[in-house]
Amino acid sequence: MPALATFDLTKEYAVGFWRQRPYRALDGLTLHVEPGEVFGFLGPNGAGKTTTLKLLMQLVFPTSGRAEILGRPVGDLGVRRRIGYLPENPYFYDYLTAEELLAYFAGLFGYAGAERTRRVSQLLDEVGVGAERRLQLRKFSKGMLQRVGIAQALINDPELVILDEPMSGLDPLGRRDVRSLILKLRDRGCTVFFSSHVLSDAEALCHRVAIMAKGRLATSGRLSDLLQFQARGWELVVAAAPDALHAALSAAATRAVTIGGGRHSYEFPLTESPDRLVRDVTAAGASLVSLNPLRETLEDLFVQNVLHPDVVTRDRGLGRPSAAGSAR
């Protein structure tokens, strides 16, 4: 039983004032997330990520199709007891403190007394909210609100956590903390489904990803299946290159970029000999900074799918027939 599944999920909004016409924010999304996996839901603004997450939380209702969480229809109160949700840019009550907010939400799950106090305190420690927990939330920075948002999503020790842009508004330290929190959740056996723009985070955390473009699923699958991990060329970085060497390398390279500090970066096809490149650089008296194989990154895949969603369509899911070529 998948932790989360959508079946041809579609959402249209009415747009326009006088003559309303439908705008399809999500178009036939079919997706499965397996229990215990960390799943990255990627895509640019307007790709339909937040709409999907809102449909899963029943903040909006589908035009057609359906979704299930932990084998039950979304909206089932029993299911809500077993999941956590962090909305995008979360905002809470101005005049409640972080402790009071969490105690309130814990109460909605039936926690009471000392257990509730212990749970609230433990979670605020876990997300790095210290003495500020007794301040009213209107005095919180965006990053601190995000931490409180994550804590409230975990208040019921959920089996599945749905996070909408969990890294949004966080400084590098905060992002590192959230990454380690997601890994801790994974180690605990919790399924994590998160949307993000930050591809490096997805690359570091996810078992599988889905890339959305223009309301449709462009591709989904394991990162190892989606990305071509074999080298597709070489990247050479050289410092203090004489003009003649720079001209020769630029002519042979598929891409040459000046990266500042007297350094240049060149990309060569796989056919180029790395030994020859090193020899040429050394012979010209330039300094070799680095020579690395070029591999396809998630960013490359993202750009391909987002810019040309109709050309590149890959679905390398777990072999479920409904997941393959789902949105087309």
Place this chain on the structure above:
Amino acid sequence: MSVVPLIARSVFRESVRDKVLYNLVGFALLLMAASYLIGQLTAGQDVKIIKDLGLAATSLFGLFIAVFIGIGLVSKEVEKRSIYALLAKPIRRHELVVGKYVGLLLTLAVNIAVMTIALYAVLGYMAWMAGPDAARGWERPALDPALLPALLLTFFELALVTAIAVFFSTFSTPVLSAAFTVALFLAGRFSADLRNFNQVVDAPLASALTRGLYWLLPNLGPFDVRAQVVHGQPITLGYLALTVGYAVLYSAALVAAASFIFSRRDFK
């Protein structure tokens, strides 16, 4: 355990910390204190004026609280998106609407209690300053318990106004909700004129329309018993029960309609 009391308690806690509330209660108390000064200018009528102004201030500032905080309860949650995290919890949408409404009723009750204590304090001070001889000439005693039914009816009138505010705020913007609520409050206060419209204008269609509106719109006239109370006319238990019953039924219908709309709403 039902989640409604938890939601209501949170609304109450959030409301009592809102500076707007303190400002409104502060203004009401100031007005009551000022009524003492005004009372000094009108020989023999001073206690009546304080009672009249005190009851009016309770009603007016209670109305502000009901409208502005009532509208904020749902529409502010939607506008600021705090509702997203809340609706992801194991609660039904109608429980949220009812919890919010009950929380505001609690806030209103506490505020009216504070204003009632302040009013009786001003009246007590007045009686103490005037002395027993002057007090014997008053139609009703300064600390007249007959003010309490008037305050009770004010509370139920505001409960109805709050239900109107909550109803509109489930599908409209805060500004429009405030405008609709105040418009309905005013129409409700003058709904007797709608019933008697045919005596003023000889137009059958307009008369039928106003008669229809009379039955549809809330009739808030019966909740205003200030004049009777101040002039010592009794408010019967039957009248009180009927008026309170009307407020309870009308409010319940509005909260049910608000819950129905809210349960089907998309939060884009």
